[in-house]
Amino acid sequence: MFAHCSTSAPATDLALLKALAAYRDKEIGRASGKVMARHMWYVSEELVGLSLFDEATVVEEKRAIVSAMQQRLGEKNPPRRADVALDAVEQRSLASFATTNSVGLVTALGAGHDFLNVDPAEWSGRDDYTTARRRTRHLRVVNDFAERGVALISAFCGAITRDEEQRQHLLQVVERHRALYPCAK
Structure with a gap:
């Protein structure tokens, strides 16, 4: 983006x-x-x-x-x-x-x-x-907000779980982690 x-x-x-x-x-x-x-x-x-x-x-x-x-x-x-x-x-x-x-x-x-x-x-x-x-x-x-969202979905979509409910929870956890630790690699 x-x-x-x-x-x-x-x-x-x-x-x-x-x-x-x-x-x-x-x-x-x-x-x-x-x-x-x-x-x-x-x-x-x-x-x-x-x-x-x-x-x-x-x-x-x-x-x-x-x-x-x-x-x-x-x-x-x-x-x-x-x-x-x-x-x-x-x-x-x-x-x-x-x-x-x-x-x-x-x-x-x-x-x-x-x-x-x-x-x-x-x-x-x-x-x-x-x-x-x-x-x-x-x-x-760069549109940081949109780019982070796309990267987040791309990185985890289907890689860890195929269950939609678990995926949504995982995305929220990862997003919360990124907000708390923006420089973590």
């Missing part, structure tokens, strides 16, 4: 959440939006910077993101995913998630971040930007 383009993940996640908030059946939209809001990894203040390398992100939005990266102080220990209130999501933009912590992603790409001091309209001709952009193309965007 992964997208082919890491740079579009922040915009895609935000657009989906906005669509769910505006869904005509408010009860379904609210329930779906609550679930999606718990998985907003790619609009976190650390990963929203991926959208700077997305060709679909307009220059004005890139300017706003860079401005926020330079001016809005990030938390000392930022949350791993964005906290998005469903009733206020329509007013949110990618830039509203960016903070000084967003520079960390650009730094981690190892190509320098001097391009952030130049207008985004001029980035395409800069080596530091094009190198960083090329590196983002090799990043895999």
Whole structure:
């Protein structure tokens, strides 16, 4: 379960959440939006910077993101995913998630971040930007929640038991274990 383009993940996640908030059946939209809001990894203040390398992100939005990266102080220990209130999501933009912590992603790409001091309209001709952009193309965007579920079923389906009731119990035990010990191999 992964997208082919890491740079579009922040915009895609935000657009989906906005669509769910505006869904005509408010009860379904609210329930779906609550679930999606718990998985907003790619609009976190650390990963929203991926959208700077997305060709679909307009220059004005890139300017706003860079401005926020330079001016809005990030938390000392930022949350791993964005906290998005469903009733206020329509007013949110990618830039509203960016903070000084967003520079960390650009730094981690190892190509320098001097391009952030130049207008985004001029980035395409800069080596530091094009190198960083090329590196983002090799990043895999993973839906951890879905991927874990598929892996869990694949690993245990039929391998240990053929009884459906036992299988369901086993899946719950394994899932509980993974929640308690996320780094256990």
